[in-house]
Amino acid sequence: MMAGDSAPGTPAAGQPAGPGFSHRQILVTMSGLVIAMLLAMLDNMIVAPALPTIVGDLGGLNHLAWVATGYVLASTVATPIWGKLGDLYGRRIVFVAAVALFLLGSALCGMSQDMAQLIGFRALQGLGAGGLMVGVLSIIGEMIPPRDRSKYQGVMMAVMPVAMIGGPLIGGFITDNLSWRWAFYVNLPLGAVTLILCWITLAKLPKGTGKAVIDWWGTALLTVWITSLVLITSWGGTQYDWDSPQILGLAALAVAGFVAFVIVQRRAVEPIMPLRVFKSLNFTLSGAIAFISGFAMFGAIGFLPQFQQFVQGASATNSGLLLMPMMIAAMVVSLGGGALISKTGHYKSLPIIGSVLITAGLALFATMALDTTTTMSALYMVVLGAGMGAIMQTSTLIAQNSIDLRDMGAGTGVSTFLRNMGSSLGISLLGAVYTSQLADSLADAGPAAQNVAASAASMTPQALRALPEAAQHLFQQAVTDGVTALFTWGAAVTAVGIVLAFFIRQVPLRSTAAPAASPDAEPVAAGR
Structure with a gap:
């Protein structure tokens, strides 16, 4: 691809804005990406308010975390795979395939008859979702230089009010007035439009050779050690003791799988996760911060x-x-x-500020009690949301600025993978903390809570309101204890991100799509 115009300003229509793409071509191409981004963001926002009703309807409080974990785990495993496939076979066909798989999973989720089916179909949906976000970010990264990218990302950000405000409203309305199943079916008409638009508008993207060898061993080993790790955090201390043969066996499998994965990636011709991208300190640090932010974000949205x-x-x-x-x-x-x-080229302060705000927000949520008002919890949300906003776009931008164009899909996939990995572990680990603390609180309440504890696994908000006032109070206190415990642990984890953010180096943002030199030789900080 030809090097594009390096001018920092917004190009005039018809002039190159990136490697071979004019400003007008980029905007037309992004029309399909906007809808795809909306599709990915709406799903999480719509399902979250419906989770208490879904779990109560199908039964199984102990499986609450797995409704989200199955989705995020599959998405996490699939993310680097979709990114690498886009590098090898072209982003258009791979991206459209991801959208189609996401829609199939959505339809099957809506038809689920029990928790096992729902979790399995959420995993299938997650496999497709793994290709949505990494596909959008990789396509933008391939078309637009980092210094100009934030201006075009403003177009993508226009979908956020619709998804973040409209999603919870749609999800809540569907749950209260229709059926929770429509929280999944609603994806289908929007997805159909996405498929058509993306197939048309992405036609100008470069096509892959289709001749590369797929790293199947790397893919299998990646699945093994990630799944083992999530199962440890989900089952440890709840379904099995931490020193039980099951947990120790999973730990051994996770370690062995990870070591084997690293060995295979070092030797593979086309590794699914090229380890060379980690030679850049900024890439590694931004990935670690993305991991932590994912941990916090899904904990907040999933359990609030x-x-x-x-x-x-x-x-x-x-x-x-x-x-x-x-x-x-x-x-x-x-x-x-x-x-x-976009205006200053400066980004180092944003991860620091974002990490501080996320930690502060989680710490504030850890202080909630039965009498915490919606106004106070809203103020806590503002703090947490501001921290997320400072990190989400910045971590991806730093990562993409640190890698070569040949690794744009795989590198973006790795960055997104780390964020999803944080989400997956956050949901499973914090979910285990929540359910364990809730059960312990009911057990500590003595015989008075026996009937409540027996029905806790299938408790819905409507069923709770039908109980005597004393029973309601016991269950509400148990929920509060569970939520505050998980936010306390969450704040402890995200505090590590504050330290990591200080080590990010202010390397000037490129005004071309790829670095002039290998990212392995990233220059010493040009800023402070």
Whole structure:
């Protein structure tokens, strides 16, 4: 591909804005990506308010975390694979295939008859979802130089108000007035439009050779050690003791799988996760911070509705509305941060500020009690959302600025993989903390809580309101104990991100799509 115009300003229509793409061509291509991004973001936002009703309907509080974990785990495993396939076979066909698989999973989720089916079909949906975000980011990364990228990402950010505000409202409305199954079926008409638009608008993207060898061993080993790790965090201390043969066996399998994976990646002709990208310190640090932010984000979105619906008495629709302060704060800070980076080229301060705010937000949530008002929890959400907004776009931008164009898909896949890995472990680990603490709180309440504990696995907000007031209080206290425990652990993890952010180096953003030199030889910081 030809090197594009390196001017930092927005190109005039018809002039090159990236490697071979004019400003007009980029905007036309991005029309399909905008809808795809909306599709990916809407799914999480719509399903979150419906989770308490879904779990209560199908039964199994112990499987609550796996409704989300199955999705995120599959997405995590698939992300680097989709990214590498895009490098090898061309982004158009690979991206459209990911959208189609996501839609198939959505349809099957809506038809689920029990928790096992729902978890399995969520995993299938997650396999497709893994290709949506990495596909969008890789396509943008291939077309647009890092210094100009934040201006075009502003177009992508225009979908955030619809997804972040409309998603919870749609999910809550569907749950209260239709059926939770439509939280999945709603993806189908939007997905059909996405398939048509992306097939047309992505036609100008370079096509792959289709002759490369797929790293099947790397793919299999990646699946083994990630799944083992998530199972450890999900089952350890709850279903099995930490020193049980099951957990120790999974730990040994995770370590052996990871070591074998690294060996295979060093020797593979076309590794699914090229280890050379980690030679860049900035890439590694931004990936670690993305991991931590994913851990925090899904913990907040996944479990806050439990407190809002069971303790604060919100309906599914209102619990979606109550998430708005966090989403709006994330959107505003992300847009402002993108504009700042585009204008000044400076980005180092954003990961530091974002990490501090995320830790502070989680710490504030850890102080919640039965009498915490919706106003106070909304203020906590603003703090957490602002931190997410400062990190989400910046971590990806730093990662892409540190890799060569040949690794754009794989490198973006690795960065997204690390964020998803944090989400997967966050959901499973924090979910285990939540359910364990909830059960312990009910057990500590003595005989008075026996009937409540027996029905806890299938408790819904509606069923809770039908119980005597004393029983409601016991269950609400148990939910509060579980939520505050998980946020305490979450704050401890995200505090590590503050330290890591200080080591990011202010390397000037490129005004071409690929670095002039290998990222292995990343220059010493040009800034502070």
